[in-house]
Amino acid sequence: MVGRSDISRKTDLEQQGHILIISHDVVGKHMAGPGIRYFHLARVLSREFTVILAVPEDSDISTDFPVLSYAFGSECLAEVIKGARAIIIPAVQVTRFSGLDTTTVPIVIDGYDPFVAETLHLKGDVFGLQQILSKAYLLGDFFICASERQRDWWLGILEAHGRINPFTFGEDPSLRRLVDVVPFGLPECSPQATKSVIRGVWPGVGPRDKILLWGGGLWPWLDPLTAIRAVALVWSQRQDVRLVFPGVRHPNPQMRGIPTWNEAARRLAEEFGLLNRAVFFGEWIPYADWPGVLLESDIALALHFDTLETRLAFRSRILDYIWAGLPMIATRGDATSDLVERYGLGVVVDYQDERGVAEAILQLLETPKSAWAPRFQRAQQDLTWERAAQPLLEFCRNPRRAPDKVALGNRLGSPFYMNEIARLREENASLRSLVAGYERGRFIRLMRWLHRVKRRLMRYSFR
Incomplete structure (x- = not known):
């Protein structure tokens, strides 16, 4: 049962913008794993937020929440990106839509699918894919994956790209606010069969087989x-x-x-x-x-x-x-x-x-x-999907830009971040050198003064 306070809370959250979920796979009558994932995440989030599910134009779906069909290369998502409370997008899609690299809307990167590992099997353009993914690693304010094993992998990737730094660590030493686990889940209701599909229907598959x-x-x-x-x-x-x-x-x-x-x-x-x-x-x-x-x-x-x-x-x-x-x-x-x-x-x-x-x-x-x-x-x-989605729900309730993105701006990332660290070290080294030089100069002046005092005392002693 939904209480009065829950309803008012949802209304307040809806007034602060919608959640945009972008699926790279079709969602509809026929679905593979990615489409199933984004459909159920949208379903769970829509209980608390206004959700827009963006799907490829080959999709055929009817839901209780808004669905927006897009064609790759079109600008049809520009406005919904601008008005979003948060954006959830698979890592491989970040270069497909204009405005993502300049928006101030918090972005959740979904990394449950090991794209590089799959592309190696498919003999695709791995180097081109890695360029896209490198942009995703810098774009995300929050990253989700499907298992603790994947999370360890993501932490390594993000460290290599400069995203594990004093800013993200200072916000949360566990780094759960940077990367957390949102696996696949199960519907709360049990599966119900409406008709025979294979048994006794496919030729050669009998009712007792x-x-x-x-x-x-x-x-x-x-x-x-x-x-x-x-x-x-x-x-x-x-x-x-x-x-x-x-x-x-x-x-x-x-x-x-x-x-x-x-x-x-x-x-x-x-x-x-x-x-x-x-x-x-x-x-x-x-x-x-x-x-x-x-x-x-x-x-x-x-x-x-x-x-x-x-x-x-x-x-x-x-x-x-x-x-x-x-x-x-x-x-x-x-x-x-x-x-x-x-x-x-x-x-x-x-x-x-x-x-x-x-x-x-x-x-x-x-x-x-x-x-x-x-x-x-x-x-x-x-x-259940409801349990699986909890870290994502928590982020959507209080979306925020990652602290290192706010602090470093266009200097974010491994080469930029490391250059920034090098610059700070150079500045510190220069300051230390200046202090040391000043201190050396003060010491020399002191020694000269002492030498002059000593000479005066010696002259007085011989009179």
Whole structure:
């Protein structure tokens, strides 16, 4: 229930401007992780603030809060940037919109997505990306990421760019006011299925078959081939398993040309004689149907390689599996496999361990879903979007420009900041030298005076 004081507080905050959230990914009927993230952050923040969610023009969404469609390179966000109370933007987007580099509106940089690590896999322009990101490191007043592991990474990046300095440290020695953790979360309500989506609908997937769900895309840093090899091992003992890949094509048109394992995965399934028998591929499930897919599935898979991306990743689909109480098999090494282990939500395996995955599948299929319920309930209570967004909510209630940006202005940043420190040191050294010189001169004058006094005394003594 919302009290009278809560309503008046929201009204006061609304009068102080809106929160602008800029998504670089499409938000609508078909969404990948970034779009889901910005939709839910907007939803949570809109309970307390006026929120405008800016989305690419390919988006198709209807919400209770305002949504503004933009085209890259257009000036359509200029006015909403000027009137904002705070701006939340992914690091990779900071050069896309004019006015961000000159605005006095506090800016929150979202760094949950390890763009450099992904771009290395995609063989993109890493150096060009790093130039953009360097601007983001200097632009942000507050930075958010998805895990404590990512936060350590961000602290290192910001230190290298001069953002950890006497001003930010003096404001908060923990540096939580500079960088804090806003992970993915879970909706407060349980998933509800409105219709059958895969079971008994996809040809070859019967009502009694055991569905193994691969919830995301087949991106280069993920390992769907180990999943297929594991199913080939399981097939010799059970022919009721069905590994489904319902999202092989990215919903964002700008991402559809990126490298994937799609063709290699199909070929491997065909080589084993499992294509459309035990291994099935779809396009991309509409977001409204996603709860049904989760509830129809028996086990979820989240496998990846040992790479830089793994070290920094936070797999949003793992949170979906937790939301639906779906036991999972996850490769070790990322922050979300740590969640699986912490709450005991499935089996964590080694990299490219097809036998370990096969054994885990057989083990989990023999365990009733009800046996997992208490563990999932504990995780579901801890990991809501409302809890995840708390550091962001606190910043939006009291937005402020970072103290080093205010103090240093255009001298902010590693080269500028270090030059400023060098200049101050030179000034201090000059001052010390001047004082030392003055003191040396005073000492010499004293010694001369003493010498003159001594000579006078000697003359008097000889009279």
